[in-house]
Amino acid sequence: MAGTLRVRFAPSPTGYLHTGGARTALFNYLWAKGQGGVFILRVEDTDEERSTEESMRAILDGLQWLGIMWDEGPDPKQFGESIGPFPPYYQSMRRPLHQEYMKKLWDAGHVFYCPATAEEMTGPDGKKLTFSPYRDITREEQEKRLAAGEVMPVRFRCPRDVEVSWEDAVRGKVTFSSNEVGDFVLFKGNGQPLYNFVVVCDDIDMQITNVLRGEDHISNTPKQILLHEALGHTPPEFGHVPLIVGMDRQRLSKRHGATAVDAYEEQGVLPEAMVNFLALIGWAPGDDREKMTLEEMKQAFDPHRCTKAAGAFNPDKLKFFNELYIRELSPDALLERLRRFIPPVWLEHRGEDYAKHVFTLFQEKIAYLNEMEANAWYFFRDPVEADNNEKSVAKFLTENESAKQVLSEIAAGMEALGDGEWTEEKLAPIVDGFVESSGLGRGKVMQPWRVALTGDAISPGFYDLVVTLGKETVLRRVQPWIDRL
């Protein structure tokens, strides 16, 4: 393979970064980086009405969050600025180049101003004509109409009866008849260039060697190949990855839950989990590995190993990967990832080390970072009546014969513990002693305590709970129950 691999991700900023786009970007990134190539980001904002700066921001942020950083493209720090040898990387700012290529096509006779009305482009069967009735209009006629101020789109004069085919990197040979392509529009009547034209200009100018994109672009490919050839250029190699669908095999939509990656970020999905999960829809390394770092994926990625059938977005599997990645975070890393998901006062309550320790207690219990707050709150404030789970309180405290004794006898034992003795080693004999003397099971003993301390019957291990909370807090929370029962 001669030369450097140059690939691009070319989103149009008309919405957020959705999962399909993120995966396409990821595949391009993995491929380029694994081959020592260049990953380019180009903003396809040719449609001025639909493109927004806000959307572009969201896409840039999304890619950066995922760790998919581009070598050439928009400057993430300065909107409108570009980084790389072929600026600008905003399509709307590349009009001079597009005009230049337009002139080449015009001079070579590959395009024509088409005066056809909508009616004239419609056949007797009511369907759109593929070839314009004006495709053989003379140059003089076009210039005359232009001079008269007539508004006309520019069309590509598509050759008839030509077979257009390419060796698709993921699908193998794909063939179209040029008769299916037709005289497509390059410039709108108002002079605005259209996607299929600018993409070719820019790919040539940016020296793109390989195009890996969604399957929805397959039918654009013959148009682009024809254009490359008309411009005297060898087309890049193309590859089309299948779409991501919902579990019901329908196109991904709001019904399937979040489609935008920022929604997953807000839910507390780790970017490394998201990337790992996304990479496995439509691609597999070939061995049984599933959990992989970005680095491992770069080494293994090859578009020829991509699947040809659409893959379903399985939320359960994303959840699984997120649990996996959360579990392997160090206490410090866990705290950092959690910062935006917890009340800031938690870190001041007893300091960051305390909070850090508390979080590790829940590390194997949560699937998403945003679940921490609802789980760990009682380590940062005493439960009040409204926090209590009525059923748990009834079962283990108010309607439990032995509750008062369980709480008071053990509390008495705890009370006797001196400074530095608030450890599992010192506490366990007290609990064990009571379990033995009372003949009650450990569950019968620990559950009332758990409810008294947290308001519910679910918490980390008994000793983790008691030791972490500390003597003062534990006794403060239990005393009201001893008095009340």
Add this chain to the structure above:
RNA sequence: GGCCCUAUCGUCUAGUGGCCUAGGACGCCGCCCUCUCAAGGCGGAAACACGGGUUCGAGUCCCGUUAGGGCUGCCA
């Protein structure tokens, strides 16, 4: 409708003519562990869409059927 693409457990996938009695993962079910909830360990159910070929031999190649999807814009 036309054109193009696709088809292995519920889902993501391995599989490129004999290594397949079809492997892994998620999910699901059962058991173990156990102070709750989880986690963890062990085990289990679960697929080559259908019909024709080609071949000594087909999940793997060819054709058809069926079923999905994409495109069919002076959107990208």
